[in-house]
Amino acid sequence: MSIEQDVKAAATRAREASHELALATRAVKDAALIGMADALIANQDTILAANAEDVARAEAGGTEPNIIDRLRLTEDRIAGMADGLRTVAGLADPVGEVVRGSTLANGLELRQVRVPFGVVGMIYEARPNVTADAAGICLKSGNAVLLRGSSSARSSNAAIIDVLRDAVEAAGLPADAVQAVPGDSHDSVKALMRARGLVDVLIPRGGAGLIRSVVEESTVPVIETGVGNCHVYVDARADLDKALSIVMNSKTHRTSVCNSAESLLVHEAIADEFLPVVIEALQGAGVTIHGDDRFTEYDGVQTATDEDYGVEYLALEISAKVVSDLDEAIGHIRRFSSQHTDAIVTEDQTAARRFTAAVDSAAVLVNASTRFTDGGEFGFGAEIGISTQKLHARGPMGLPEMTSTKYIVIGDGHTR
């Protein structure tokens, strides 16, 4: 069989499994999740051995140390994956939730209830823990999942998926609810993106290039995740102590994540006071600043280009600009933001209200670090990714975002 046929066959098996999974009770699904968690621990030697192969291959190929760190599994990290599955078991089942309902004028009873998508395709990079996380979230939300991790993690992912499938089956659910996408080449990703009718939604997680290619090439509906060119705007009436700690936390708490800040805007009324303080603190933390001509008056600040304002550094770098008023800040954010997360620091209620209304991003924050845009921080208990599109789900996606709905209408011989 060709790769395309292999992928279609896997998707067809996933669809069959999804019918059974959609009807599974919460009790059965939770038992499967606990079983999956236990199985990861029980089989950790096998998983670690497979992971060692991936790490050795990556090291031999000269992969960067930070990528190898993301690839590497340890007993702690496997325990973390197991804990994640147990947490998902403890979350409410989104399937069957009545979103709205009413009795119509003619007596028809109308309910809109959450149902699984059916078959979800995940395309993701490097970290093998995503394999267990995604499998758990999809299973709990009643979806079969086709997992396509990066080829650098193929041995780890295959080992994890084997363990999870056995546990799913032991719980009385179809093993094909959790499958690896067959094949290792780009052709298999391509086949997945063309499996419209068999796959209900594709979720790419990874770098901007991966996400763009999936969005452009897929005929299966896509939920776009993750690229974050996030701004912190320090308003004329900001509390500068709060502003400093929010800027520093947003930029330096963790740099490789989509909700870290990449750009700083400062109102000119406080620029003389705030710039020396924030520049010293950022540079003291090792952050390279790419600024406009107000910022470049200070030592060590480099000149920012439009490219700097548009880029997601994911590193100890930040673009910076002084703006003449709130509207210029909003205009700059409209032009350059990836509409993931943008924050204002201000004590001015009117400015806060205007900023939150006019800035159209998945999360708009007032006097808080951009790092809070996160399913865990929002209290969702589990997160499959952060959507930066407007269709279906926007911002951190938990279990309810992994469902569709249907209308159930009950009558008694009703006709029009």
Add this chain to the structure above:
Amino acid sequence: MSIEQDVKAAATRAREASHELALATRAVKDAALIGMADALIANQDTILAANAEDVARAEAGGTEPNIIDRLRLTEDRIAGMADGLRTVAGLADPVGEVVRGSTLANGLELRQVRVPFGVVGMIYEARPNVTADAAGICLKSGNAVLLRGSSSARSSNAAIIDVLRDAVEAAGLPADAVQAVPGDSHDSVKALMRARGLVDVLIPRGGAGLIRSVVEESTVPVIETGVGNCHVYVDARADLDKALSIVMNSKTHRTSVCNSAESLLVHEAIADEFLPVVIEALQGAGVTIHGDDRFTEYDGVQTATDEDYGVEYLALEISAKVVSDLDEAIGHIRRFSSQHTDAIVTEDQTAARRFTAAVDSAAVLVNASTRFTDGGEFGFGAEIGISTQKLHARGPMGLPEMTSTKYIVIGDGHTR
């Protein structure tokens, strides 16, 4: 300028307008909608004259009478368009609605609120009343709209859009919130489908061919609408009087619509009793039946192929089959349904519960006609279309379905 540049320029103007529209209060939007309704009536002579051009062109080109009927405007139909706009003015504003909210453990206040998509592209066929309906629904939900009707209605649509734009502007909102897509060729549709980043969502409304081509070619996210291969399954324990009236209503109440029934399944336990009755009634109403070998025992019933079971007739035709049990009915529906609307007729609570759980369609009905799947019938007040996809919206789409959401997070200097 090329057509592509023209379309991009229009989309850019729409995006500018969308920023203003997103911040408009309900009062201003409702005043605009009332003004639009009044303007349609005040300018009906101009609109009717433009429509007469379209009708004359269609007649000269030998267009079928039923298509010409859909194209033709009258004073009554214009009054209907105006009434539709007034109804939308009376509906609650979805923008700003708090979908959920909580105070997190650390004191952060979290709200998920409805916001407009931004720019909506509508691609639709024949009926010029869709122009006013779509403009009204988009304006109320805070979205700028790019309207691309069929070229057969181009004069009517241009006249309607001119009138609406003037009314929007008179109400103090940007006229570019309502625009025709420039150009008349397929290239302009193509440019619209490629305007990712400028257009937030495309909604095609029309025949299966139109919808398929938009879904396949668009890089802008699409909400798929309308193809309905709807089933009525008459169970072993159906009340046969209810069954007969539901089958007849589902099939013959109106044949050209997506929620009409296209296929009839009958449990074998009641086949001997029900088949002669339903066949006589259907044939008496002029319906051609394409049946399996149980049905073809009766005079005038033609032999059904798999193609018959898969097709949306939109005509006085129906496919029909006797099934041995509920599971065979569910299996048949899974294979052939377009997942729009499927109904069971039964007095058996267990069968009804299993059918509504196992049949994965936008609407699943018990003892009611398939014709009820409709925004008006569901009490939404306005409907932009019926989604048959699982992402974002499923089933009839009213005003809330024309919005996205964003998270607003309020802190007091919060950092992680």
